Amino acid sequence: MIKRMVIMLLATGAVFGGLYWFQNFKAGIIQQVMAGMANPAQTVSTAVADVTDWQDEIEAVGSLRAANGADLALEVSGIVQNISFNSGDAVEQGQTLLQLNATEDNAKLVSLEATLDNYNITLQRDLAQLNVKAVSQATVDTDRANVKNAQALVDQQKAVVEQKTLKAPFAGRLGIRSVDLGQYLTAGTTVVTLQSLDPIYVDFYLPQQDVSRLKVGQDVTTTIDAYPGKTFTGQISAINPKVDSTSRNVQVRATLKNADGSLLPGMFARVKVATGAVQQLVTVPQTAIVYNPYGDSVFIVDKDKGNREHDSVRQVFVKTGSVRGDFVAVTDGVKSGDNVVIAGQLKLRGGTPVIVDNSHVPTSQNAPEIKDQ
Known part of the structure; x- marks a missing residue:
């Protein structure tokens, strides 16, 4: 009889012990699920910050003009x-x-x-x-x-x-x-047009605050929509000594070589004037910068996982410099080799776990071009 009671007590203890363990296990599972739901891993794309030769540029648009026409x-x-x-x-x-x-x-x-x-x-x-x-x-x-x-x-x-x-x-x-x-x-009727094409001028306007950065002989690079992927080089040949009182812009003229006559008067031109000395600066794609009224920032992927299942990100404030093509110079906040997020920042905050997927990231370029598909 006593033996039977002992067996029943043991069975009852096992049942209650199993129920207690199951409740704790279920609570742990629910806690883990809730934690995962509260801070799920986000899919992002990244790029590595790198040090590159950087020279400030002034960009403008202008038009080509014949030396004589x-x-x-x-x-x-x-x-x-x-x-x-x-x-x-x-x-x-x-x-x-x-x-x-x-x-x-x-x-x-x-x-x-x-x-x-x-x-x-x-x-x-x-x-x-x-x-x-x-x-x-x-x-x-x-x-x-x-x-x-x-x-x-x-x-x-x-x-x-x-x-x-x-x-x-x-x-x-x-x-x-x-x-x-x-x-x-009749007198004055145009017979034919005559254009002197080599050299050829490109005329453009710049704000008055850029005048101090300009000088005759300064190198310029020009791109023309009619010749995608091709760059034409020249030098500033004249700076108008008068600033337009309405627009506060100054007219600048650069001279380009045009031995093959491919450049024609009236063409639309994009002009870049290199200013200052070449510097070594950290650059990142422009899409990495999160612009806010209280300061610009980037998200950096922390690769030191430890016991974590996913990588996580930390948000740092940065100071940015000039822009060139798809890239922007970062003067403070990011160092070379940092893995910065360039897509998917909307759902991120400091400590958010992330999954990196760079399978569909477009290539960033210093001089991006629009291509017809």
Whole structure:
């Protein structure tokens, strides 16, 4: 009997012990689940902060302008008699491009030249007679005046004839001609455009506070949308000595080499002017910076796991410098080698566990370009 009671007591103790252990186990599970729900691991993307050569830049937009450019036209009207160029030709300075009908003007010039020749003969004859006192000095003076007057009329008529000939005022490349043979051309009508393309200018405007950082001869780099991935280099050739009183901007001109003529006047240009000395600075992608009114910060992934299941992050305040492409210089708060979060910061706070997934992170570039898909 006693033995049976002992067995029953032991069985009852085992049951109650099992129930107590189960309650503690369940409570522990619930506590772990609740803790996980309160601070679940977040998926983020990261990048490593690195030290790079960094030079401050001033960025601006501008447009290309030919060193010499003009829409060529004639001062007088007439019928086009001869065209000596094709659209797109490269021409030299002084090359004849177009001739109007000048038959009547040339005939008048021949007549005036004949009159001049006659006055010259008369002058020479009277000079010989003056030596033997056959004519007076007044006669010779009149002959000289006649010669000068006839010469002036000849020069005037030559200018009239010259006005009916269009010549290239400088070397360059012609555009598309807008006249045809036999066409009646009124004075001032554009015949063709002529542009001198090498070198070529890029004109742009900068705020007045940047004037102290500019000087003639400073290097500039230019990119053109028409030539993605290609950079054109040049130097500042002129800085306007006057600041625009309305915009408070100053005009700057840089000169670019353009031997192949690929750059054309009127093209839109993006210009970068390098200023200051090259520095060694820590840089991170711009997306790593969390901008707030109380200060900018970044999240750094702590790789020292210890007994933790996931990596965690800590938030640090930073001081940022200038921006270049996808990168920003960090002057304080981040050191080289730090693993900074560049995507997924919205749900983070200090100590949040994270899962790093860099499988879909785009490549950051110093000079990013927009590509058509």
